[in-house]
Amino acid sequence: MSNFYTKIRLSSNQIRNVSYRISRSFTTTECHRPTIINKKGVDILHNPWFNKGTAFSMTERDRLELRGLLPTNIMTDQQQIERFKMDLKKLETNTVDGPSDTIALAKWRILNRLHDRNETMYYKILINQIKEYAPIVYTPTVGLVCQKYSGLFRRPRGMYFSAADRGEMMSMVYNWPADQVDMIVVTDGSRILGLGDLGVQGIGIAIGKLDLYVAAAGINPQRVLPIMIDVGTNNETLLEDPLYLGLQEHRLEGEEYVSIIDELMEAVFNRWPHVIVQFEDFQTKWASTLLERYRYTYRMFNDDVQGTAGVAVAGLLGSVRAQDKMMIDFPKQNIVVAGAGSAGVGVLKAARRTMARMLGNNKQAFESARNQFWVVDADGLITEKRENIDNDVKPFARNAKEINRRGLREGASLVEVVQEVKPDVLLGLSAVGGLFSKEVLEAFKGSTSNRPAIFAMSNPTTNVECTPEEAFSIVGKNIIYASGSPFKDVDLGSGDIGYSNQGNNMYLFPGIGLGTLLSGARIISDGMLQAAAECLAESMTEDEVLKGIIFPPISRIRDITKAVAAAVISEAIEEKLAEGYREMSYRDLKRLNKEEILLHVENNMWKPDYPTLIYKCD
Structure with missing residues (x-):
């Protein structure tokens, strides 16, 4: 009974602290609770979501039937990072005089192999050295990767929906194993960066963007999904390439094309009603059209149109400050x-x-x-x-x-x-x-x-x-x-x-996505995007802008993303678009002050720590 009255008293006098504790206790519990799996032995070692490599403790090796399947010495995650750095160091030493594109692709392959076998370690390395590796997993190297993706493809990552799948997409989305997906990046490959129509090979840009969502915004990597919409290609080289992995026919146009995008959007939001969809690298004639078609119905945005705009506006505002003006x-x-x-x-x-x-x-x-x-x-x-x-x-x-x-x-x-x-x-x-x-x-x-x-x-x-x-x-x-x-x-x-x-758009799109997710906003409004841009512009000190520095270093990306996400949440609350996320209701969100919103964001950012694995039979 005393606990009941304590809760009543707190809810009237200290509701902000209660709201924060709700958020914190929920996230902290989620981060530290054991992960229940129904796999043992080599099945775990072959699963990048659960594999820890040589970092499995002896207790886990016994519990999960791994003893004897790994070398005896148990390594810390820091030792694993050092081993990875040694691989890259050898590459740099052996290719010191090689073409820069060749070296960049070689680094991408090494990182990709790590991603294939140990996701936690992959993201730990990416987060810890984001300045060094962001140009490898994202621009400019991702452009090279997309150009050569048919030859680089080794294992599936993401989903592919083609013109041949019309009428089947509603059932196809259930082939993806995750019951919860928070973030989707989708492309039709028609205008990859400034490289033009790369068809199905454009999936590389969606994969790279989601890597940054994980690294910068702390979106759980088990809740992201890259999607390729394969409606053909007008790239004659790819149409004649016997090794090209996509549909070798010219692109669909008009209502036929739109009907496929409509079907996909209906399918993904039917299975995952709260997912956020980012459109990426659609050709100019469709980018704005599709944005206006969906933005007031679904939680979606177009990074090329809105993300680029936000970063440019932030830079323009910064350049005004650099003139010693307001x-x-x-x-x-x-x-x-x-x-x-x-x-x-x-x-x-x-x-x-x-x-x-x-x-x-x-x-x-x-x-x-x-x-x-x-x-x-x-x-x-x-x-x-x-x-x-x-x-x-x-x-x-x-x-x-x-x-x-x-x-x-x-x-x-x-x-x-x-x-x-x-x-x-x-x-x-x-x-x-x-x-x-x-x-x-x-x-x-x-x-x-x-x-x-x-x-x-x-x-x-x-x-x-x-x-x-x-x-x-x-x-x-x-x-x-x-x-x-x-x-x-x-x-x-x-x-x-x-x-x-x-x-770089990576200053904004991770925070826009994270802020939308945690606010539970019904749509992504112009005001939310504007708040994100202004937050980025304000992140620079007077000394920095007067020197001519108008964007922060990439090494600060997680802090920048946290601040941008908080600004997006605040704007969503102001516009009455927020509906809350998980146990944090709209009413709870509304009672948080600026500092508490920042803490709420930080507590909901995934961190790449090895979980404790518990086997449970189905």
């Missing part, structure tokens, strides 16, 4: 955008919304904000005179009278636009390597900003609009530079450093 000055920035594909349009929309909100968040502010952007695509400057203009780009088409007054025209070149506008920011999302040529960069020297910014955001490295060396050497040392792929900082002499910021 972020509220962002609506005064003139921005030339090179590229009007799905990523470019996503950035335009997000940046415009951010400006409008700072200007009062009304219709007049929204209309005014569009005047800050000058959009150039493969056919030049986009104006109202452009025929068959995409509906998403139309709001950003420049007025004919204005461009005439400025001496410009429909289809004016990038060099001409930069010379006339003298923008604060030159933003590249074109997937055209070298687009920011010497002539363009020379023109950009005329910027009216005291610290102009160059965002060369296209991936992979071969598609970057310009390198940091080119940018700093031509435009000058007082610029801000950011790219989508990793580059080394530039030595400018006299002790000065030109910082090469990597505006």
Whole structure:
């Protein structure tokens, strides 16, 4: 009876602490409770989810019938890590003069083999050395992996749904062994990075993204699922390749294509109603269409459209701070955008919304904000005179009278636009390597900003609009530079450093996914995405931004993700979209303060520790 009254008293006077303890006790129990399995002996050693390799204790070896199946010496997880590092060290020593692509693929193979046999150790290594290994499991190496995936394929990872599976997907999803899936990354392989149509080989990008969800956001690796939608390919090389693993027929289009995506979405949400689906690397003509089709019905988002936009907006806000201004000055920035594909349009929309909100968040502010952007695509400057203009780009088409007054025209070149506008920011999302040529960069020297910014955001490295060396050497040392792929900082002499910021989507999408999961939000709103971007922009100190550092080091990715997830949760609560997660109800979430939300996020992030395994017969 006394316990009952204690609970009543606490619920009225200290409900925040009770809410936090509910979260903590639930997660702590889950993390430390034994894992019940129905396998013994070699079956465990062949299962990457449960295999500990030489780290099995003698008690477990006896209990699980492993004695004699492993070498006698029991190694700690740190010793296992050191053994793995030795393998990589040997590789680096033996290939020191080899091509960089060959070395990167060799490292990927070593990591992939570890992933195949011991998932816990794989993620422990990835988390502990995320700066070193993120470029191997994600960009830029994942681009090489996707190009060669048919030859690299060794064991299934994820699920494949093809045009031949129409009418069967509702039952097919039950072939996946996990009863709970929190995160799905799905692609149709039509526009992998800047490499184009790679068909079924695009599954590599979904696998790489989910590795980062585990490493950065602490999503349980047993609750993630990469999915490939194979609707054919228009890549003639793959159509003629006898070793290609996908459908060797041209891509489906129109209603036939949409019906397959519809069937898949219905199937996965029927089995896993609370799953979050991230769309990845869909070609431009489908990316925005499918996003608008599903975003208000399912918990989903498109990373190329919304994730790229969020990271770019965070960088743009950071570049304003680097000018020793307040972020509220962002609506005064003139921005030339090179590229009007799905990523470019996503950035335009997000940046415009951010400006409008700072200007009062009304219709007049929204209309005014569009005047800050000058959009150039493969056919030049986009104006109202452009025929068959995409509906998403139309709001950003420049007025004919204005461009005439400025001496410009429909289809004016990038060099001409930069010379006339003298923008604060030159933003590249074109997937055209070298687009920011010497002539363009020379023109950009005329910027009216005291610290102009160059965002060369296209991936992979071969598609970057310009390198940091080119940018700093031509435009000058007082610029801000950011790219989508990793580059080394530039030595400018006299002790000065030109910082090469990597505006990588991995700063945002793991936190967006984790925050949506833990809030139980019904959809992923523009406000939640905006909160994530602003949180990332605010993560940098004044000293850092004044030096020209506008994105944090990758080594801080788990802390950044935790903060982004907390911001997403807070916004979901504010917008009344949150419904709670597991034992943390919406009412409990609503009572948490900022610090408690951060603790709630941290306590729900999976950590790669070997579990205690208990055998139980079915």
